[in-house]
Amino acid sequence: MKAARLYEYDPAMNVELRIEDVSPPTVTGPDEVVVKVGAAGLCRTDLHIIEGVWKDIMDAKGSLLPYVMGHENAGWVEDVGSAVTSVKPGDAVICHPHQSCGICLNCRYGHDMYCEHSLFPGLGLDGGFAEYFKTSERSLIKLNTGITPLEVAPMADAGITAYRAAKRAAGLMHPGAACVILGVGGLGHIALQCLKHTSGARIIAVDREPAAQVLAKELGADTVLDGGPDLVEQVRDLTGGGAHVVIDFVGELGVENICWKLLRKGGEMIVVGYGGKIEIPTLELVVNEIKIGGSLVGDYTELVELMELNADGKVRMHQTEYKLANINQAIDDFKHRRFTGRGVIVP
Structure with a gap:
């Protein structure tokens, strides 16, 4: 699959992501889901990642580079683990940015973003600036009828934040x-x-x-x-x-x-x-x-609430679309505020 990968940090942001052919993710756990990316939002956190602001946090267990950014993702379910029951291949979904464990006390209280064992695709492991990425069943919300991944992808983080x-x-x-x-x-x-x-x-x-x-x-x-x-x-x-x-x-x-x-x-x-x-x-x-x-990113139920506001036509994302091949142009345009609202990468 095609993916945009970061190879080095640079405070001056003079580096570019490399568009490469890499192996697509595969299901290896019972609760895992592979999503075909329909759209991935470009976030200011992505700029800070390139600048190295998150380096110490992300590399706490060893350097991640090169890796795939992209934490605002929506698309269609491609494959599911043996224990997955709430979604099936072909379902349109938006992905809460955190993969939470569901069993720690914070998860029991509904505070997904405080999960003691959380994983964060695009910020700690490979994310959605690619044709496919892997997440967990707990992170997925099925989209309402008539809503496409392209319309809502940035709401997965920017929206709920x-x-x-x-x-x-x-x-x-x-x-x-x-x-x-x-x-x-x-x-x-x-x-x-x-x-x-x-x-x-x-x-x-x-x-x-x-x-x-x-x-x-x-x-x-x-x-x-x-x-x-x-x-x-x-x-x-x-x-x-x-x-x-x-x-x-x-x-x-x-x-x-x-x-x-x-x-x-x-x-x-x-x-x-x-x-x-x-x-x-x-x-x-x-x-x-x-x-x-x-104020941190919103939790899973807040993403559900936001999707309802979106489905009712009360909250819409104003965005500019870029192909995955043009991601570096999107980053430069974002850095220099050449568009209003959100930039969205479409594989």
């Missing part, structure tokens, strides 16, 4: 409260749609890219700002003192140290993007009683 943050934000706000979304990219535009359908909050979308600003307006943001030097003053004026919740989908380039300044007293900042370092005087935390916390 955004949904998890939006769901948490919705629980913190009453109707009329203000929520600021920093970054209307592959995750931010999903969170915006989720908030529109799960809360009565007023949504302020912030992005410097004109195309992202247009998309935010189309998706129903109440206010769209360009993130200029007077952003803090603009938000405080619009909200009467600051936002109730700020969701930071950037997490670097200085944005992470602007976000907390957008909060009102008692407000909460949800950090999704990463790469930077938050610096805040402890006095600000105490006097204003603001909270700052991270």
Whole structure:
């Protein structure tokens, strides 16, 4: 099969993935499933992997290189293990990014992303930037009738990461409260749609890219700002003192140290993007009683919930498609923000 493999890390991202012929994965365990990839989302984490940000974590048991990235996958079941009963060859599926064990205490509580024995295709073992990849039955969700893998692949990670943050934000706000979304990219535009359908909050979308600003307006943001030097003053004026919740989908380039300044007293900042370092005087935390916390990928049931919102037409992925042979162009376009929303690799 054809696969795009990473051979070395490079902080300057001057390396390219190599398109090669490799042996396709095969079922070796009773709960395993081989999926024919219909589409695989391109994630900012993929850029960070190439940069070497994840090197120490991924190589803890020895170097993985060369290996196949791609952790936002959807496609059709190709082959199944002897114990698999919930899916069969030919079924269209989306794949939760974690392969969880199902028996540790975290799994029993339903927290797949905290699984003590989790595996992560595309981030620790071969993923979906290929014609086929292998996962487990526990990770699969059958798609609703009429929904194709191409339409939803990035929701396997970008979608549920955004949904998890939006769901948490919705629980913190009453109707009329203000929520600021920093970054209307592959995750931010999903969170915006989720908030529109799960809360009565007023949504302020912030992005410097004109195309992202247009998309935010189309998706129903109440206010769209360009993130200029007077952003803090603009938000405080619009909200009467600051936002109730700020969701930071950037997490670097200085944005992470602007976000907390957008909060009102008692407000909460949800950090999704990463790469930077938050610096805040402890006095600000105490006097204003603001909270700052991270948000990880959503769990299996949250992906089920998101698929229902998608099937009902309430949440859609805005994406640009690339053939597997053009994956390096997709990565470069993503790095330089030449498209809005998500990039999707189609084998």
